[in-house]
Structures are given as structure tokens and as C-alpha cells.
Amino acid sequence: MATKSEAGIVHKPVAQEVADLLQSLGVPEASWHGGTRAARSPITGEITAHVVEAEASAVSGAVARSVAAFEAWRTVPAPRRGELVRLLGEELRAHKTALGRLVTLEAGKIVSEGLGEVQEMIDICDFAVGLSRQLYGLTIASERPGHRMMETWHPVGPVGIITAFNFPVAVWSWNAALALVCGNSVLWKPSEKTPLTALAVQALFERAVTAFGGAPEGLSQLLIGGAEVGAALTDDVRVPVISATGSTRMGRIVGERVARRFGRSILELGGNNAAIVCPSADLDLTLRGIAFAAMGTAGQRCTSLRRLIVNESVYDTLVPRLAKAYASVSIGDPREAGTLIGPLIDAEAYEGMQKALETARAAGGRIHGGERVRADAAADAYYVRPAIVELDEQIDVVKHETFAPILYVLRVGGLPEAIKLHNDVPQGLSSSIFTSDLREAETFVSAEGSDCGIANVNIGPSGAEIGGAFGGEKETGGGRESGSDAWKAYMRRATNTINYSRQLPLAQGVSFDVEG
Incomplete structure (x- = not known):
């Protein structure tokens, strides 16, 4: 039902406004109508949609698609990868008002904060586009004559992103924009409390892919579901990096499970x-x-x-x-x-x-x-x-x-x-x-x-x-996202030594001569 404010403003029913926004953002109706998970707005408490969930058993297939997408995407030059992120930023600019409004309706943020969250997404896209031409390594002095030692950075693989309700879209962008320009694919498990904004962002990403001229299928995938979906993503050895934002309690579970399989965690947990x-x-x-x-x-x-x-x-x-x-x-x-x-x-x-x-x-x-x-x-x-x-x-x-x-x-x-x-x-x-x-x-x-x-x-x-x-x-987890050199968390480091001489001196003065 419509609501009337103290100032006499009549607001459209929240569910109707949500539906209108989802349609304007290009979200397929089948994904938010007739599903099993109810989405609610904290503004009135009413159910606004019924979202289609992923089963935990479907995560393995999604990861397989993500691996295949990664293997193709990592061969694309980084500046070209940055072009896709630039186009995502353009989609966000064009739909800032609608997506910001959806953040307000689903997370309860005031209008300026909803818009500010989308602006944050735009800003990180701009940052990542510039970064796509600055993925640098070091040249390190070698103690061996005729040798060059250097450090190179390579794409690491599929990146799992688990986000919280309070920043339902910005935190995804912090991770995804950097992961994509670094040459990785991404799998996103949003908060169960804010699935609609995730659907909207995925729709905008797919528009950017179309404008880009096509990208590997499964480059960015959305996994809406409960804790069992997050657990399946966290446990999959094919996902080398899990970035998780949420409570310290959640971080203890995720961190331990990822460490058990020698994966890497980027944890953004509790603050006091x-x-x-x-x-x-x-x-x-x-x-x-x-x-x-x-x-x-x-x-x-x-x-x-x-x-x-x-x-x-x-x-x-x-x-x-x-x-x-x-x-x-x-x-x-x-x-x-x-x-x-x-x-x-x-x-x-x-x-x-x-x-x-x-x-x-x-x-x-x-x-x-x-x-x-x-x-x-x-x-x-x-x-x-x-x-x-x-x-x-x-x-x-x-x-x-x-x-x-x-x-x-x-x-x-x-x-x-x-x-x-x-x-x-x-x-x-x-x-x-x-x-x-x-x-x-x-x-x-x-x-x-x-x-x-x-x-x-x-x-x-x-x-x-x-x-x-x-x-x-401490209990905040030690992870780093967004700016500075946080991009390194989404890549793997290799130290390379190239011998361009005809000699073979060993490091530390070791002598090992054989005749053949």
C-alpha cells in the first residue's frame, strides 16, 4: 500500500517501486519473481520480491565456468581488461539514480548515502581502469654477473566475493573491479538480506560486456543463497582467493576453511x-x-x-x-x-x-x-x-x-x-x-x-x-581492499632470474662443476 509521510508526501508502495526499478535496470523478471527467497525492505518490513536461489550443489558448476572464463580472460592484455571495467563504470553513471534508489529501498540508507554508494563504485572503476596500465613488478639487482632478476605479477584465478548487507554493492565493486583488471574471474555471494541490488549490478555488468564486444562466459557470476552456498564457495580448491566482508564470527569460519585448503583470504570483519x-x-x-x-x-x-x-x-x-x-x-x-x-x-x-x-x-x-x-x-x-x-x-x-x-x-x-x-x-x-x-x-x-x-x-x-x-x-582480519597496492592480493607473484651470459655462477658463491 502507498504511504504518506509527515510532510504529506505520498510514496509509492515499496514493492511496486522496487519492481519498477528492477525493470528499468534490465533485471530479468524471472530472477526476482516466483523464487523461494523472500526479499524485504527495512523501510516498511514488507516483502518486495521472491528471488531465485542457487543450490549449494550448483556452486561446483559455477566454479567450473569461472575457471574456464579465467583461463581465457588472463590472456587478454590488461589495458583491454580495463576497458570492460570502464564500460561498467559508464553503466553505473547512466543508472546511478536508479541503483542508488534501490540501495535505499533494500538497505534502508538515506538517499544521499544510496547515491554515494554507487558513486563509490564509479570511483573504483576509474581507479581500476588506470591501474590496468600500471600492473608493475620490480627489477632487483642480482649478485651474479650477466643475470637479471625481476618480480612479475600474474592473474591468480577465480575470486570469490562474499558481501554484507550494509554496503550491498560498493564492496563487490572494490573487489571485482580490481580482480577483473588483474585478469581474474569473479563469483559473488551477496548477503541474503540484499539480493536485489546484486541482481541489478549483475544486469549492468552484462550490459557492459555487450558493449565491450563479448567476454568469456561466466566471467562474473552471481550466487544468491544462504550459508550453505557460501560454504561451498569457500571450500572449493579451484577458488584461490576468497574476499569476505562481515562479522568476526563469520570471518573465523571463512578464514579457517580457506586456510585448511591453503587458499588465500581477504577478510574485512568487525570494527569497534x-x-x-x-x-x-x-x-x-x-x-x-x-x-x-x-x-x-x-x-x-x-x-x-x-x-x-x-x-x-x-x-x-x-x-x-x-x-x-x-x-x-x-x-x-x-x-x-x-x-x-x-x-x-x-x-x-x-x-x-x-x-x-x-x-x-x-x-x-x-x-x-x-x-x-x-x-x-x-x-x-x-x-x-x-x-x-x-x-x-x-x-x-x-x-x-x-x-x-x-x-x-x-x-x-x-x-x-x-x-x-x-x-x-x-x-x-x-x-x-x-x-x-x-x-x-x-x-x-x-x-x-x-x-x-x-x-x-x-x-x-x-x-x-x-x-x-x-x-x-586484529579481529578485523588484516585484509586490504580498494586503493593503494591492494591489487596485489588478487594476483600471484613470481620471482624470475634470466641468465643472459655464457657462464653459470651460483648464488652465495656455491661451486658445483661437473664435466660432461
Whole structure:
């Protein structure tokens, strides 16, 4: 049924809008109509489609097709491979509004974030196109006269990509764009919670292939299904690289299974990101940085700000201002222009948030917000006010990531205490410090500072650009995706020595002469 907003805007029924978008994006109706897996929108909780699933038994055949595609694709010159990715980027540009809208409807992101996710896909395509002409190796000095030693990089094989609901399409593009220009084929197992955006991206990829003039069949395949499909993909020895984004619990399973067969994992797992606020911080800038990082995407980013470590000299000024912002932030239908926070993805996310708040309250936490809002919303839609939890110490619940908008606030003395508290969690993805003191900033990004893969100064931990390698340490998994030299994870390295002399000196002065 149609819904009417508080501003009087009448919205088309979500299911109808989803159907219209899928058709406009060229997704075959047979793939999302009449299947066995229900797709839901967190905006209203309603079922929007019934998606056709892959059986676990079908994964082997998909991998076989992927192997054949890889064997053909690896022989295509890298700049030519980059042309396919360029055309994918053009398709994304042409359909940015529709795909961004579909992200909003399926993941519950506000409109600007849905569009921003597609822009991120476009950006990584641009990055990968340039990279296709810069897949470089090293020339290394040889100790043997008349010899040249060098390092070369080669395509590695089919790459399995397992993505999470919170970035339903961007994370695929980080992996796929690089894997494709590196000469690999890809197999994508999307989150069960966001299959429709995956279908849409696959349709756009197939359009790019047509414009390209044809590519090997099975170069990019979509495997929609549950955990058993992911397990079959993870266990297949013909897939040398598995890139998995999700919880630490999931990563432990994937990492162990891939390691057991001597495969390679790129793991992007849990984050428990903190920001340190120093006495010299610009509090206006700090407040804005905290607000987006902690409340954006309803706290459902792996880089969301979850811990705020505030110097005692500014605590009583900053925290009341922050509580005021939390109390007034607009929460509602993410399709509406004034909304800043949309719904949680589902009931499980809401229940996890309430359980964490109950635990914090029992430990003496002083809680602002956290309640369910929007009584006009459907029973299966979960809108919540972001929560601030003031604590006297970093208790156990703070050290576990709750994928919801909860910000734990802790008071500290000097910077050494703040950094120690900051690093005292199992995760190590993203981090930030707000300060005007050069020494404090440099200390935070030094070896004795943040132990995370991302360390920022005077911006929050959320909102990474594609030019830098993305990933973290400890229970975050250690993987790196997107920019910098992350492309090397999708290739295999070979060290080559070429003897162009008529002599055969051995390394390390070894002598081994024979007569023949």
C-alpha cells in the first residue's frame, strides 16, 4: 500500500517501486519473481520480491565456468581488461539514480548515502581502469654477473566475493573491479538480506560486456543463497582467493576453511572504532565529525564510531551538546529529503541493540536515547533513536561490536591513557583523533598510537576514500581492499632470474662443476 509521510508526501508502495526499478535496470523478471527467497525492505518490513536461489550443489558448476572464463580472460592484455571495467563504470553513471534508489529501498540508507554508494563504485572503476596500465613488478639487482632478476605479477584465478548487507554493492565493486583488471574471474555471494541490488549490478555488468564486444562466459557470476552456498564457495580448491566482508564470527569460519585448503583470504570483519577528543580540539568540527560517524547509516557501517574517548577538560562541554544533537536528529523514511537516519536492517539488529543497552544499563551506564520510534511504521520496520551511553570504564560489552547506533562515551585524563583505552579492544579497523596539537596528532598516527588499519586526524573514522587501502588489524582480519597496492592480493607473484651470459655462477658463491 502507498504511504504518506509527515510532510504529506505520498510514496509509492515499496514493492511496486522496487519492481519498477528492477525493470528499468534490465533485471530479468524471472530472477526476482516466483523464487523461494523472500526479499524485504527495512523501510516498511514488507516483502518486495521472491528471488531465485542457487543450490549449494550448483556452486561446483559455477566454479567450473569461472575457471574456464579465467583461463581465457588472463590472456587478454590488461589495458583491454580495463576497458570492460570502464564500460561498467559508464553503466553505473547512466543508472546511478536508479541503483542508488534501490540501495535505499533494500538497505534502508538515506538517499544521499544510496547515491554515494554507487558513486563509490564509479570511483573504483576509474581507479581500476588506470591501474590496468600500471600492473608493475620490480627489477632487483642480482649478485651474479650477466643475470637479471625481476618480480612479475600474474592473474591468480577465480575470486570469490562474499558481501554484507550494509554496503550491498560498493564492496563487490572494490573487489571485482580490481580482480577483473588483474585478469581474474569473479563469483559473488551477496548477503541474503540484499539480493536485489546484486541482481541489478549483475544486469549492468552484462550490459557492459555487450558493449565491450563479448567476454568469456561466466566471467562474473552471481550466487544468491544462504550459508550453505557460501560454504561451498569457500571450500572449493579451484577458488584461490576468497574476499569476505562481515562479522568476526563469520570471518573465523571463512578464514579457517580457506586456510585448511591453503587458499588465500581477504577478510574485512568487525570494527569497534573510537575517536579521541583532546583538550585542544575544535569542538564544533568535532561535533559534526562524531554525528555522521556515529549516527550515519543508523550505525550500520563497519567504520561507524562506537566509542568516544573524551579528555576530562572538555567532557562536560562536548557531551551535553552531543546529547542535544542526538535528541533532535531526524529519523524516518530514508526516501524523504529531511531524513538523516533510516531504519535498522531487521528485528535481529534491533534486538541486539536493546540487549547491549540493557547490559550497559545494568553496569551503571547513563543512557540517552536508544528507544524505538515512529509508531506509524509497520511492525516489521525498526526505527530507533541513536543512543549515547556514558560509562565510567570500558566494560566487556563495549569491547564487542554491536551493529547499531550505540556510542559509548568514556572520560580520560591525558593522551597516553586515551591511546591505551583506544587500543584495548579485539578489533582494529578505523580510528580518529580530534586535536589542534601537532604532537598529539603525530603520536596518534605513529607506531605508538592507534593500532588500527585506518587512523584519521580531525575527521571521524567513517567514510573512507577509495584511493587508500581499506582494512584493519586484529579481529578485523588484516585484509586490504580498494586503493593503494591492494591489487596485489588478487594476483600471484613470481620471482624470475634470466641468465643472459655464457657462464653459470651460483648464488652465495656455491661451486658445483661437473664435466660432461
